[in-house]
Amino acid sequence: MSRPVSGRTGAGVYSRLPLRKILLAGILGAISAILGLTPLGLIPVPNLSGYATVMHIPAIIGGLLGGPLVGALVGLVLGFFTMHLFLGNLVACFVPRLLIGVVAYYVFALLGKNRYAILVAALAGTFTNTVGVLGLMVLMKYFTWQQVLPVFALNGSLELLISAVIVYPIVRVLQKVV
Secondary structure (H helix, E strand, C coil): CCCCCCCCCCCHHHHHCCCCHHHHHHHHHHHHHHHHHHHEEEEEEECCCCEEECCCCHHHHHHHCCHHHHHHHHHHHHHHHHHHHHHCCCCHHHHHHHHHHHHHHHHHCCCCCCCHHHHHHHHHHHHHHHHHHHHHHHHCCCCCCCHHHHHHHHEEEEHHHHHHHHHHHHHHHHHHHH
């Protein structure tokens, strides 16, 4: 059982956040930073964006193993380390990223936190990222729907498949350890 981080009385939620969750958020946040700052997080594809991403996967894992706060913290780190990819659109950079792990967690919890729920939650987190980023880029008039639909079809499909293939075994192993 993990210990809460000690702090002053009334110091807030963070003073009661278990050390295990802080460490999990830190480790997954570091992985997000590496994926965001290097080509490791990008898969080349022939379309407008030029790449599909796997950078959102640590946020999904954070949400599934640590809960919505850990997922949001990892997503926040991801947002900071991917700002250079967003043409100055910080809303599209941060809002979907903050929601990836949160959505994944609640889908996971809603479905009973079983093996099947891991897969569906991974897909839901990925869908949140892809639809959130592309949708906000269109709503904010950076791109048109005609431009992003091919990106969504190719990137979205690839990212959904990769997410399920990567998240499922990692979460199953880490559930035993964490």
